[in-house]
Amino acid sequence: MKRALPILLAIAGLTAVAAFGGWTFYAGSSIGGGWSSLGPIMLYVVGGLLVVGALTGGLMWLAFHSARHGYDEPYDVNRPGGGRPDSKV
Known part of the structure; x- marks a missing residue:
């Protein structure tokens, strides 16, 4: 339960x-005019939806990419290379 x-x-x-x-x-x-009044601006509505979807997808990709590659890890000034595991120092 x-x-x-x-x-x-x-x-x-x-x-x-x-x-x-x-x-x-x-x-x-x-x-107003109902759904038929959307005809003249439908191109802008669909374009806006596509741009918002692309922007959302791009920002989500960027967030996951930075997390996967360790860019989100804190920088430690007291350790060589900042304490990051992939540092070459």
Whole structure:
């Protein structure tokens, strides 16, 4: 029972988020000109989504790359080479 409760809460939370997302799409169809008014700016919407996705992916790659190569390790001024294992000193 201890393991089932967090799983059930997570499922309930995801269901609530999905229901809210569905409601926003339904309610958005009656605001202004509806979805048909997005036609002239759809290129900018899709372009913005692609740029944000690429930027997110690039920054995540950079974070994992720096962590994998030891750039995130603290520098120790009291040890030769800063105490990093890959130092050539």
